[in-house]
Amino acid sequence: MTTTGERQPGEGTLYEQIQASPEFVELRRRLRRFVFPMSGVFLVWYLLYVLLAAYEPEFMSIKLLGNLNVGLLIGVLQFVSTFVITTVYVRYANKHLDPAAEQIRTRFEGGNR
Amino acid sequence: MTGLNLAATVGKPGLNIGIFLVFVLITLVVVFVVGRQNRTAADYYAAGRAFTGTQNGVAISGDYLSAASFLGIAGAISTVGYDGFLYSIGFLVAWLVALLLVAELLRNTGKFTMGDVLSFRMRQRPVRAAAAISTLVVSFFYLLAQMAGAGGLISLLLGVEDDKSTFFDGQSLVIAVVGILMVVYVLVGGMKGTTWVQIIKATLLLVGAAVMTAWVLGKFGFNLSALFGKAVENSPKSGEKILGPGLQYGKTATSKIDFVSLGLALVLGTAGLPHILMRFYTVPSAKEARRSVVWAIWLIGIFYLFTLVLGYGAAALVGPDAILKAPGGANSAAPLLAYQLGGEVLLGLISAVAFATILAVVAGLTITASASFAHDVYASMIKKGNTAPDSEVRVARRTALVIGVVAIIGGILANGQNIAFLVALAFAVAASANLPTILYSLFWKRFNTTGALFSIYGGLGSSVLLIIFSPAVSGSATSMIKGANFHWFPLSNPGLVSIPLSFILGVVGTLVGGRERAAEAGYAEMEVRSLTGAGAERADAVVPH
Numbered sequence: 001m002t003t004t005g006e007r008q009p010g011e012g013t014l015y016e017q018i019q020a021s022p023e024f025v026e027l028r029r030r031l032r033r034f035v036f037p038m039s040g041v042f043l044v045w046y047l048l049y050v051l052l053a054a055y056e057p058e059f060m061s062i063k064l065l066g067n068l069n070v071g072l073l074i075g076v077l078q079f080v081s082t083f084v085i086t087t088v089y090v091r092y093a094n095k096h097l098d099p100a101a102e103q104i105r106t107r108f109e110g111g112n113r
Numbered sequence: 114m115t116g117l118n119l120a121a122t123v124g125k126p127g128l129n130i131g132i133f134l135v136f137v138l139i140t141l142v143v144v145f146v147v148g149r150q151n152r153t154a155a156d157y158y159a160a161g162r163a164f165t166g167t168q169n170g171v172a173i174s175g176d177y178l179s180a181a182s183f184l185g186i187a188g189a190i191s192t193v194g195y196d197g198f199l200y201s202i203g204f205l206v207a208w209l210v211a212l213l214l215v216a217e218l219l220r221n222t223g224k225f226t227m228g229d230v231l232s233f234r235m236r237q238r239p240v241r242a243a244a245a246i247s248t249l250v251v252s253f254f255y256l257l258a259q260m261a262g263a264g265g266l267i268s269l270l271l272g273v274e275d276d277k278s279t280f281f282d283g284q285s286l287v288i289a290v291v292g293i294l295m296v297v298y299v300l301v302g303g304m305k306g307t308t309w310v311q312i313i314k315a316t317l318l319l320v321g322a323a324v325m326t327a328w329v330l331g332k333f334g335f336n337l338s339a340l341f342g343k344a345v346e347n348s349p350k351s352g353e354k355i356l357g358p359g360l361q362y363g364k365t366a367t368s369k370i371d372f373v374s375l376g377l378a379l380v381l382g383t384a385g386l387p388h389i390l391m392r393f394y395t396v397p398s399a400k401e402a403r404r405s406v407v408w409a410i411w412l413i414g415i416f417y418l419f420t421l422v423l424g425y426g427a428a429a430l431v432g433p434d435a436i437l438k439a440p441g442g443a444n445s446a447a448p449l450l451a452y453q454l455g456g457e458v459l460l461g462l463i464s465a466v467a468f469a470t471i472l473a474v475v476a477g478l479t480i481t482a483s484a485s486f487a488h489d490v491y492a493s494m495i496k497k498g499n500t501a502p503d504s505e506v507r508v509a510r511r512t513a514l515v516i517g518v519v520a521i522i523g524g525i526l527a528n529g530q531n532i533a534f535l536v537a538l539a540f541a542v543a544a545s546a547n548l549p550t551i552l553y554s555l556f557w558k559r560f561n562t563t564g565a566l567f568s569i570y571g572g573l574g575s576s577v578l579l580i581i582f583s584p585a586v587s588g589s590a591t592s593m594i595k596g597a598n599f600h601w602f603p604l605s606n607p608g609l610v611s612i613p614l615s616f617i618l619g620v621v622g623t624l625v626g627g628r629e630r631a632a633e634a635g636y637a638e639m640e641v642r643s644l645t646g647a648g649a650e651r652a653d654a655v656v657p658h
Contacts, residue, residue, distance in 0.1 A: 012637075013634075013637065013638070015637040015638040015641045015642075016634075016637040018637075018641045018645075018647070019637040019640060019641050024641065024644070024645075027644055027645070028640070028644060031644060034213075035213040035214055038209075038213055039209070039210065039213050039214060042206060042209050043380070046202075046203075046206045046376075046380055047376070047377075049202065050199070050203075050372070050373055050376035050377075051373065053195070053196075053199060053358035053359075053372070054358070054359075054362065054363070054369045054370075054372045054373055054376075055369060057357050057358045057359035057363055058357075060195075060357050060358050061353070061354075061356065061357030061358075065338065066336075066338025066339075066341075066342070067337075067338040067339075067341035067342050067345070067356060068337060068338055068341065069356055069357060071195055071198075071356070071357055071358055072195075072356075075195075075198055075202055076418075078202045078205070078206055079202070079205065079414050079417070079418060082205055082206055082208070082209060082410060082414060083410070083411070083414060085209055085213075086208075086209070086212060086406075086407055086410050086411075089212060089213060090403065090407055093403060098400060101399075101644060101645040101646060102645075104641075104645045104647065105645045105646050105647045108641070108645065108647035108648070109647065
């Protein structure tokens with residue numbers, strides 16, 4: 001924190017330079033473009049489930065297969081969607097986030113010596 | 114607790130205790146061996162950041178799958194059916210918040226505690242103090258739930274009744290023993306020892322639950338529908354309704370809102386739990402932190418699918434009436450099911466696993482709370498950063514002792530409460546006080562010290578106040594304090610009010626506080642560091658404070 005917090009002449013701190021660099025701006029855009037919408041999706045889907053359970057118990061109790069009802073199906077689908085989003089995010093991060101982050105970090109550590 | 118005079122014990126107390134003692138002995142040896150390698154503060158708090166993502170993922174499941182998940186959820190599903198299933202789903206989906214928004218960024222930004230991240234670019238002392246207070250309050254609520262679970266479990270296993278006429282009865286003795294053991298784990302093993310206890314316990318719990326699940330399903334020819342049919346048949350009071358939502362929360366307009374409030378607290382609470390956040394510091398990098406969460410999500414998700422079968426299995430094979438009449442009430446569903454399936458031996462094994470669960474979780478909570486006090490309050494505030502890491506760790510150890518004593522007393526007082534419900538309150542406080550502040554810190558440049566203090570204290574104060582004046586504490590049949598009624602807030606879970614309030618207060622505080630140059634300049638460092646790992650704490654790096 002101390003070494004990098006010093007001002008380089010005229011250009012702000014090293015962190016500020018990196019933050020302003022196009023590579024970093026692109027990395028941030030990639031991260032936010034994925035995690036914000038995805039968080040919105042799973043939260044809405046989860047709240048929909050909670051509201052259905054609270055206010056539409058008859059709908060949730062409709063039997064589909066033997067004693068297995070709609071509520072159980074939607075509940076299990078919450079598990080499935082959680083597993084799917086996890087897997088998709090890991091793939092996305094491995095492909096689109098990690099290499100870019102690595103590159104910037106290497107450059108930072110070079111510039112910080 | 115029901116004051117019944119039936120044969121109070123199931124199984125043989127000697128066998129139950131014997132199996133449990135074996136677990137305690139094994140873990141004590143492990144803790145002792147790895148504890149000897151603890152040298153630095155990074156060793157004690159963050160296990161030298163040397164665990165792999167996989168190990169940490171298993172340990173996170175160990176920390177997360179508490180008595181509430183095992184005893185509480187199985188009990189809730191067996192007695193109120195589908196409404197108990199909400200806990201499982203909320204507890205699981207919540208991990209996506211941690212995965213997508215918090216875990217990796219937090220790993221890159223902080224050092225040992227939640228306060229490290231929240232105070233990163235703010236004025237240190239006030240924000241650290243707020244973070245430490247919030248950590249202590251959340252951990253305390255969580256501890257209460259675990260200790261209460263220990264009391265309930267022992268009443269079932271050893272036939273030690275909850276004696277209302279005296280403060281210190283047989284169950285209190287057990288709670289005290291749990292408290293003492295947890296302090297030993299933490300003092301001797303530090304984070305490394307505690308992590309290994311979590312790993313051992315998580316493995317036992319997952320295997321135990323898997324065996325029981327397969328066994329239950331096997332009894333019904335692996336036909337889930339047949340299992341549900343039998344659960345309906347065996348639940349004369351609720352009948353078909355046990356398969357759909359509404360049995361517990363569907364009665365009135367207020368209880369429906371309460372259900373939504375609970376749902377919100379569950380999904381937003383996890384990523385604000387200090388003892389979970391602290392686990393991300395035990396791995397060497399953000400990528401490993403991600404790997405930990407992925408492992409945790411799979412293990413926790415699979416476990417909650419097991420609890421669905423175990424809960425309805427207990428309803429089908431033991432019956433809700435028998436469960437509610439047993440000492441320990443709904444919390445005894447899983448042990449009773451084990452007894453029904455595999456007799457004394459399986460009961461002994463499953464109970465030992467449940468005990469191990471409680472013990473490991475309280476150890477994790479204790480180390481988090483003591484680290485927060487020593488690191489955020491003692492080292493950063495009282496000593497203003499001028500301490501040797503040694504003395505900081507010494508303070509952490511002493512704090513762990515104090516927390517042990519407080520937890521024992523609190524646990525004795527909370528004995529007999531529903532565990533999953535108590536934990537839900539801890540989630541509500543965490544979601545209100547911590548999560549908004551963490552998210553604003555990580556993603557909002559203009560967020561400043563005043564904003565952080567508004568959202569932490571606002572969320573903490575409102576959630577705790579609303580709990581105190583809720584029907585959970587007074588004025589209903591299941592209240593903590595019987596025979597008094599000072600409640601005016603209608604919901605038993607405050608999340609629906611306190612979480613949005615805290616988000617709003619964060620914005621209001623930031624605007625009230627005006628532009629804070631240092632906080633905005635610090636955002637460059639925080640953002641670069643959180644997204645790329647540049648300048649983040651390394652594995653085994655001994656960082657002078």
